[in-house]
Amino acid sequence: EADIYQTPRYLVIGTGKKITLECSQTMGHDKMYWYQQDPGMELHLIHYSYGVNSTEKGDLSSESTVSRIRTEHFPLTLESARPSHTSQYLCASSESGSGSPYEQYFGPGTRLTVT
Amino acid sequence: KNQVEQSPQSLIILEGKNCTLQCNYTVSPFSNLRWYKQDTGRGPVSLTIMTFSENTKSNGRYTATLDADTKQSSLHITASQLSDSASYICVVSDRGSTLGRLYFGRGTQLTVWP
Numbered sequence: 001e002a003d004i005y006q007t008p009r010y011l012v013i014g015t016g017k018k019i020t021l022e023c024s025q026t027m028g029h030d031k032m033y034w035y036q037q038d039p040g041m042e043l044h045l046i047h048y049s050y051g052v053n054s055t056e057k058g059d060l061s062s063e064s065t066v067s068r069i070r071t072e073h074f075p076l077t078l079e080s081a082r083p084s085h086t087s088q089y090l091c092a093s094s095e096s097g098s099g100s101p102y103e104q105y106f107g108p109g110t111r112l113t114v115t
Numbered sequence: 116k117n118q119v120e121q122s123p124q125s126l127i128i129l130e131g132k133n134c135t136l137q138c139n140y141t142v143s144p145f146s147n148l149r150w151y152k153q154d155t156g157r158g159p160v161s162l163t164i165m166t167f168s169e170n171t172k173s174n175g176r177y178t179a180t181l182d183a184d185t186k187q188s189s190l191h192i193t194a195s196q197l198s199d200s201a202s203y204i205c206v207v208s209d210r211g212s213t214l215g216r217l218y219f220g221r222g223t224q225l226t227v228w229p
């Protein structure tokens with residue numbers, strides 16, 4: 001079982017509210033990722049980080065923002081939630097470096113519903 | 116366009132039976148191919164990772180094969196159990212960036228009936 005945690009697991013919130021999805025890992029991994037996944041669809045990378053104070057946007061455009069102040073913590077924030085943000089959000093982490101393929105460990109996900 | 120296509124989209128089998136899931140990809144350049152198992156409402160869990168030089172890898176009752184020439188992979192599940200009911204996702208990584216970009220398939224939804 002990977003040591004990567006996400007809270008809350010489920011969130012139902014009204015339009016216009018600000019929300020923060022939490023993600024923490026205790027493996028000391030430098031790389032962390034946020035993915036968005038709709039039912040029956042593939043995962044899409046929305047943000048990633050190589051380490052502290054490093055954040056980059058992924059392939060799928062997202063109105064969310066992320067921060068990486070501590071190695072173990074990679075929160076995602078939506079300033080004003082909309083129904084189009086309804087989705088499952090998955091956090092992942094991995095070791096950095098070259099050589100053998102690195103393993104990505106996923107958290108359990110946060111199911112967000114915006115009404 | 117780099118893509119990962121999986122078939123079938125869904126599959127129902129009886130407990131104890133074997134099954135094979137397929138993955139075709141067009142990702143280039145190619146670094147490695149992974150199979151993940153994702154239970155409903157959970158994050159994906161890695162089953163196998165194969166590089167270009169590997170053509171088969173096993174993890175218990177799961178055996179993955181890779182044909183890098185035809186850009187095809189399969190995941191064979193032996194003696195299925197009820198707990199095998201999940202989505203199985205094929206993921207291909209390129210070596211064209213320091214991030215080692217991952218391309219995800221949409222998954223095959225497997226249901227095992229008693």
